Amino acid sequence: xxxxxxxxxxxxxxxxxxxxxxxxxxxxxxxxxxxxxxxxxxxxxxxxxxxxxxxxxxxxxxxxxxxxxxxxxxxxxxxxxxxxxxxxxxxxxxxxxxxxxxxxxxxxxxxxxxxxxxxxxxxxxxxxxxxxxxxxxxxxxxxxxxxxxxxxxxxxxxxxxxxxxxxxxxxxxxxxxxxxxxxxxxxxxxxxxxxxxxxxxxxxxxxxxxxxxxxxxxxxxxxxxxxxxxxxxxxxxxxxxxxxxxxxxxxxxxxxxxxxxxxxxxxxxxxxxxxxxxxxxxxxxxxxxxxxxxxxxxxxxxxxxxxxxxxxxxxxxxxxxxxxxxxxxxxxxxxxxxxxxxxxxxxxxxxxxxxxxxxxxxxxxxxxxxxxxxxxxxxxxxxxxxxxxxxxxxxxxxxxxxxxxxxxxxxxxxxxxxxxxxxxxxxxxxxxxxxxxxxxxxxxxxxxxxxxx
Amino acid sequence: xxxxxxxxxxxxxxxxxxxxxxxxxxxxxxxxxxxxxxxxxxxxxx
Numbered sequence: 001x002x003x004x005x006x007x008x009x010x011x012x013x014x015x016x017x018x019x020x021x022x023x024x025x026x027x028x029x030x031x032x033x034x035x036x037x038x039x040x041x042x043x044x045x046x047x048x049x050x051x052x053x054x055x056x057x058x059x060x061x062x063x064x065x066x067x068x069x070x071x072x073x074x075x076x077x078x079x080x081x082x083x084x085x086x087x088x089x090x091x092x093x094x095x096x097x098x099x100x101x102x103x104x105x106x107x108x109x110x111x112x113x114x115x116x117x118x119x120x121x122x123x124x125x126x127x128x129x130x131x132x133x134x135x136x137x138x139x140x141x142x143x144x145x146x147x148x149x150x151x152x153x154x155x156x157x158x159x160x161x162x163x164x165x166x167x168x169x170x171x172x173x174x175x176x177x178x179x180x181x182x183x184x185x186x187x188x189x190x191x192x193x194x195x196x197x198x199x200x201x202x203x204x205x206x207x208x209x210x211x212x213x214x215x216x217x218x219x220x221x222x223x224x225x226x227x228x229x230x231x232x233x234x235x236x237x238x239x240x241x242x243x244x245x246x247x248x249x250x251x252x253x254x255x256x257x258x259x260x261x262x263x264x265x266x267x268x269x270x271x272x273x274x275x276x277x278x279x280x281x282x283x284x285x286x287x288x289x290x291x292x293x294x295x296x297x298x299x300x301x302x303x304x305x306x307x308x309x310x311x312x313x314x315x316x317x318x319x320x321x322x323x324x325x326x327x328x329x330x331x332x333x334x335x336x337x338x339x340x341x342x343x344x345x346x347x348x349x350x351x352x353x354x355x356x357x358x359x360x361x362x363x364x365x366x367x368x369x370x371x372x373x374x375x376x377x378x379x380x381x382x383x384x385x386x387x388x389x390x391x392x393x394x395x396x397x398x399x400x401x402x403x404x405x406x407x408x409x410x411x412x413x414x415x416x417x418x419x420x421x422x423x424x425x426x427x428x429x430x431x432x433x434x435x436x437x438x439x440x441x442x443x444x445x446x447x448x449x450x451x452x453x
Numbered sequence: 454x455x456x457x458x459x460x461x462x463x464x465x466x467x468x469x470x471x472x473x474x475x476x477x478x479x480x481x482x483x484x485x486x487x488x489x490x491x492x493x494x495x496x497x498x499x
Binding site: 017018019020021022023024025027028062065069072073074077080081094096097099146147148150152184186208327328330331332333334335336337338339340341342346347348351352364365409410411412441444445448449452 | 455456457458459460461462464465466468469471472473475476477478479480481482492493494495496497498
């Protein structure tokens with residue numbers, strides 16, 4: 001399967017199953033479009049009718065280059081992975097990542113929060129040290145021979161329970177050597193409670209920090225107010241700037257959400273870049289269509305144009321020597337994930353689980369609060385293998401709509417929680433998300449082409 | 454202009470032979486938490 005498109009003056013050709021990416025001239029582009037259904041002689045005629053001033057020899061030579069690519073397994077390759085490498089049912093999985101809901105409480109009242117201001121449809125609660133410790137023990141015991149274990153301190157707002165975060169990091173580190181594990185701790189915070197002590201601690205212990213801010217002050221303050229209605233921008237921005245500077249080479253992301261109210265979100269990326277941040281993620285809100293701020297069908301074309309605008313801006317910055325990394329345009333063409341990873345999806349419900357403040361286990365943070373999806377707890381382990389088995393089968397080949405999608409090896413079937421939210425089951429897809437993901441991949445590949453010049 | 458410039462060739466199939474160690478980062482632990490972005494993770498087993 002081949003996906004070809006024109007973007008920003010580049011003729012892009014993606015050979016989906018091999019992952020090969022080519023930038024081609026107009027003639028080769030036109031030939032590839034008709035290559036599979038026509039003979040060489042027919043193609044020469046088709047091209048001559050379409051484009052003036054091309055000789056037979058020129059067209060034939062270009063045709064031969066396309067044939068050469070095909071012969072070398074870089075174009076029109078077949079999907080050989082489906083039956084060859086993974087029997088999803090028999091696949092043995094281990095748990096290697098936990099999202100610890102350190103606090104089901106929050107000091108902001110963001111309007112789009114999927115966790116409903118941190119409480120996840122339940123009661124306010126903080127995770128105790130004992131529950132957290134048991135969660136780390138559960139992770140070590142269930143991680144087989146995996147060395148790298150990931151633990152995200154999440155909420156609500158995890159810094160409302162910072163003392164437990166600190167003690168759990170200490171406990172995790174104390175077990176690394178004897179258990180032959182390496183913890184990668186990460187922290188997702190809204191910044192309100194950040195102070196020097198926390199920043200220093202995070203710089204020492206956190207492999208990554210995710211700092212929530214939406215971009216421009218008026219946008220951020222509209223959607224991310226405190227409980228008294230006051231905007232959060234003026235409190236968090238100075239702290240995030242200081243934090244990002246202090247991070248040095250360590251990774252961080254300023255991470256925002258855009259909604260129907262800021263479809264011009266490239267302006268928010270610019271605002272963050274102008275404030276000195278160079279690791280930025282701004283993502284579309286996922287919300288019930290009845291919400292006023294939800295992305296509407298008629299917004300999709302506007303958002304796609306905005307991604308084009310953003311891509312051009314990022315190329316310009318890169319060429320000026322001020323590169324900014326935009327999370328959703330990251331594609332590692334040579335060192336990206338292996339095909340096993342791409343086929344097995346995000347890992348929710350199998351290698352990735354969320355832990356509530358009282359120790360219940362859910363397939364991921366997005367399912368927390370929906371009792372139907374409770375798979376066990378950190379004291380007794382997985383008690384509902386029927387649910388985790390469903391998640392094991394949740395991959396691109398199980399989803400009808402993914403089979404012919406050019407993006408299937410990049411999104412790996414999409415988000416199970418989004419599927420559940422919009423279709424009531426985890427084996428479907430969230431179409432709006434798919435359309436935007438396809439556009440982002442197109443932009444990301446085009447950026448690679450532009451930066452390779 | 455050259456007619457064809459290949460940015461990357463045939464890397465996916467090559468990963469069939471040595472991939473699958475499972476040590477790479479879980480995508481939702483990076484920066485997203487609301488969207489699936491597996492393709493932008495890096496391999497830990499180069």
